[in-house]
Amino acid sequence: MSVDLVHIRQVMAEADCLYSNAEVEVAIDTMAAAINSEMADSNPVVFCVMNGGLIFSGKLLPKLNFPLELSYLHATRYRNETSGGELFWKAKPEISFIDRDVLIIDDILDEGHTLGAIIDFCRHAGAKNVRIAVLVDKTHDRKARPDLKADYVGMPCVDRYVFGYGMDYKGYWRNAPGIYAVKGL
Known part of the structure; x- marks a missing residue:
C-alpha cells in the first residue's frame, strides 16, 4: 500500500488547531492533580491503550507521584482507517x-x-475498580453506552475527526503538538 504523503501533509496544513500544545499540557497537569488526589493510596495497575494512548501516557505518568504498576494493551477498531469496525485485540494485558x-489511559x-470492551475485559478479569483517563472526550450523542463516562477528561472536543497527541489520521500525525481537526471531517 503506497501512502500519499502529499495528501498527509496537506491534511496538516489545512487542519484547524482546536487545542495548542500549551493548552494540552495544562489539561494534563490538571488531570494529574486529580488522579494524584484520588488514587495515591490505591496501588493501581495502569494500562496504556496503544497506540493512541502512548503520547498522553508518556506525558501523564511522570506527573503521578505514587507507586503504580504499568502495562499496556492494544485493542483497535480503526486499523489506520477513518471509521471503526469490529474490535480487534492486538495485545491483551499480561499483568494480573x-x-x-485499574486506571486505563487512552487518547x-x-x-x-473500544473503551467499553476494555472496561468489560478488566472487570471480567477481576479488577476491583476501573477508572478511565482520556485526553479528549468527543461531544456527540452517538456513545455506544450512555453510561460510559471517563473519570478524568483533559478537554472536551467538537464532533470532528481529530488528530495529534496520539490520535492519528490514517496512521499519521500522532506526533502533532496539539489537537487538530481535519478540514471537512
Whole structure:
C-alpha cells in the first residue's frame, strides 16, 4: 500500500488547531492533580491503550507521584482507517489485576466501543475498580453506552475527526503538538 504523503501533509496544513500544545499540557497537569488526589493510596495497575494512548501516557505518568504498576494493551477498531469496525485485540494485558484498582489511559472517548470492551475485559478479569483517563472526550450523542463516562477528561472536543497527541489520521500525525481537526471531517 503506497501512502500519499502529499495528501498527509496537506491534511496538516489545512487542519484547524482546536487545542495548542500549551493548552494540552495544562489539561494534563490538571488531570494529574486529580488522579494524584484520588488514587495515591490505591496501588493501581495502569494500562496504556496503544497506540493512541502512548503520547498522553508518556506525558501523564511522570506527573503521578505514587507507586503504580504499568502495562499496556492494544485493542483497535480503526486499523489506520477513518471509521471503526469490529474490535480487534492486538495485545491483551499480561499483568494480573485481580482485586486491584485499574486506571486505563487512552487518547479519546469517541463512541466508546473500544473503551467499553476494555472496561468489560478488566472487570471480567477481576479488577476491583476501573477508572478511565482520556485526553479528549468527543461531544456527540452517538456513545455506544450512555453510561460510559471517563473519570478524568483533559478537554472536551467538537464532533470532528481529530488528530495529534496520539490520535492519528490514517496512521499519521500522532506526533502533532496539539489537537487538530481535519478540514471537512
